[in-house]
Amino acid sequence: MAYTIPRGTYDIIPPDSAKWQLLKERFQALAKSFGYNEITTPIFEQSDLFERSSGESSDVVQKEMYRFTDKKGRVFALRPEGTAPVVRAFVEHNLAALGNQKLYYWGPMFRYDRPQAGRYRQFYQYGLEFIGSNNPYWDAELISFLWLFIQGLGLTKMHLEINSVGCPNCSGTYEQALRDFFQPHLEQLCPDCQKRFVTKPRRLLDCKVPSCKVIAAGAPSQLEYLDEACKEHFEAVQAYLKQMEIPFVINPKIVRGLDYYSNTAFEIIYDGLGAQNSMAGGGRYNGLIEQIGGKACPAIGFAGGIERLLLALENEGIVLGSEAVPDLYIVAMGEDARTFILPEINKLRQAGIAVEFDPDKASFKAQLKAANHCKARFAAIIGEDELKTRTVALKDLVTGEQKLVPLKDLPDHCKGL
RNA sequence: GUGGGUGUAGUUCAAUGGCAGAGCACCGGAUUGUGGUUCCGGGCGUUGUGGGUUCGACUCCCAUCACCCACCCCA
Numbered sequence: 001m002a003y004t005i006p007r008g009t010y011d012i013i014p015p016d017s018a019k020w021q022l023l024k025e026r027f028q029a030l031a032k033s034f035g036y037n038e039i040t041t042p043i044f045e046q047s048d049l050f051e052r053s054s055g056e057s058s059d060v061v062q063k064e065m066y067r068f069t070d071k072k073g074r075v076f077a078l079r080p081e082g083t084a085p086v087v088r089a090f091v092e093h094n095l096a097a098l099g100n101q102k103l104y105y106w107g108p109m110f111r112y113d114r115p116q117a118g119r120y121r122q123f124y125q126y127g128l129e130f131i132g133s134n135n136p137y138w139d140a141e142l143i144s145f146l147w148l149f150i151q152g153l154g155l156t157k158m159h160l161e162i163n164s165v166g167c168p169n170c171s172g173t174y175e176q177a178l179r180d181f182f183q184p185h186l187e188q189l190c191p192d193c194q195k196r197f198v199t200k201p202r203r204l205l206d207c208k209v210p211s212c213k214v215i216a217a218g219a220p221s222q223l224e225y226l227d228e229a230c231k232e233h234f235e236a237v238q239a240y241l242k243q244m245e246i247p248f249v250i251n252p253k254i255v256r257g258l259d260y261y262s263n264t265a266f267e268i269i270y271d272g273l274g275a276q277n278s279m280a281g282g283g284r285y286n287g288l289i290e291q292i293g294g295k296a297c298p299a300i301g302f303a304g305g306i307e308r309l310l311l312a313l314e315n316e317g318i319v320l321g322s323e324a325v326p327d328l329y330i331v332a333m334g335e336d337a338r339t340f341i342l343p344e345i346n347k348l349r350q351a352g353i354a355v356e357f358d359p360d361k362a363s364f365k366a367q368l369k370a371a372n373h374c375k376a377r378f379a380a381i382i383g384e385d386e387l388k389t390r391t392v393a394l395k396d397l398v399t400g401e402q403k404l405v406p407l408k409d410l411p412d413h414c415k416g417l
Numbered sequence: 418g419u420g421g422g423u424g425u426a427g428u429u430c431a432a433u434g435g436c437a438g439a440g441c442a443c444c445g446g447a448u449u450g451u452g453g454u455u456c457c458g459g460g461c462g463u464u465g466u467g468g469g470u471u472c473g474a475c476u477c478c479c480a481u482c483a484c485c486c487a488c489c490c491c492a
Contacts, residue, residue, distance in 0.1 A: 004465095004482085004483075005483095007482090007483070007484090058490095059489080059490050059491080060490080060491080063418075063490095064490080064491090081491095081492085109492080111490090111491080111492095113489090113490070113491080114418075114419090114488095114489085114490095115483095115484080115485090116485085116486070116487075116488095117485075117486070117487095118491095118492085119490085119491075119492085123492070124492095125492060126492095127492090192488090192489075208488080208489095257490070257491055257492095258491095267492090268492095274486075274487090275486085275487065275488085275489095276490095276491070276492080278491065278492060279492070280492060281491080281492060282492095302492090303492055304492060305491085305492035306492085307492085308492065309492095331450090331451085331452095333450065363449080363450095364449085364450050364451065365450090365451075365452075366445090367451095367452090368450095368451055368452040368453095369452055369453085370452085371452065372452040372453055373452085373453090379451085379452080381450075381451080383450060384450095385450090393450090393451090395451075395452090397452070397453085400451095400452090400453095402451085
């Protein structure tokens, strides 16, 4: 093999490409019904944008970004996530002037990670961003979109977890409380946790090492440290979700990986995906817009992994989409018939009928065989006799029935399938 | 970045260190206008790649690459 695909990437080829197509259609249709419009941003941005927004200390920035320098020495990065670029565009185009923004996106993201089940270096995310209001209603509406989208695909083995990570005001006091709690146990923690203690104390809560788990079991919960406003907000979100009949559980251990999150955090967990069991996640980011240089503006969003969606669909045996299947296969015998039928084929296609014709198949038998093989519903047989009378023998390949129809009536016979 | 597993035909898998095979899929045919079923025929594949051991390597050893699984991280 002369060339191989880069590690951690993959080609989307038929028949899988049909699944992708359908998934995107479903996503777009539902997004539209929620009043969201598409935004597409470049797949690379100034590296700074991500460093600033995701947090210098985050793994994404520290070791997973595809950074490169252009010919003028500017440092760019392939986008590792979709929110920062949307916010950049929001600020750059002053979309705040147009009122609340409901935006959706769909596209590739890049992270230099060790490939694993459900984890790739170029992976695809779909996501929604609501910018402009801090009303907890929007938190609930956005979450309900995500739930309806996933549920609407027929998936059942997932559940929704929500949490509040507080605002800059109460989040800091909580982290201090966590440090105070873990301080006496520092030496008993695993090496990873000792690092977490310094960089991201919240991560101490979901370490998988048994001895760490025992210690973490007694740790204080974020929920006890929420200030009044955050507490109220979180309760309102729950009330809305209940009203919308979206099932959820509260998991105070949910941590968002990127620094910009505040208040509401949520995640859809799927049983049966292996270690990468998070299908989608998101939260509020009320401080991000100001941080990036815009006028302070509240916002909430989520992102989901398409690969993980596909894995889940496969796990539950759900088949979506199908490859192109012709309505009509042309079986033409003899040069005259073949020449004659060519303009008719395109007329049929313009009328919305999928027509297949293969001049490489010479014999009658080969053509019918091909018609059967490509799962065409009908075969239109045209030979010397039919040519004279301007008719075709229309054969139903499922029932085997065949009848002679005038050529001009062919479109009508093929419709209503 | 760390650890474990696996690499043979398009695909799923065989082959004590001794001639690289089978099912499925694919293509063709069974007397020139009727498909699916059946029957017959069609495979030299750098055994992932590069070294090494050996009379001889798909098989053993080393390296490398890729994939899978887990840690980590996250969607």
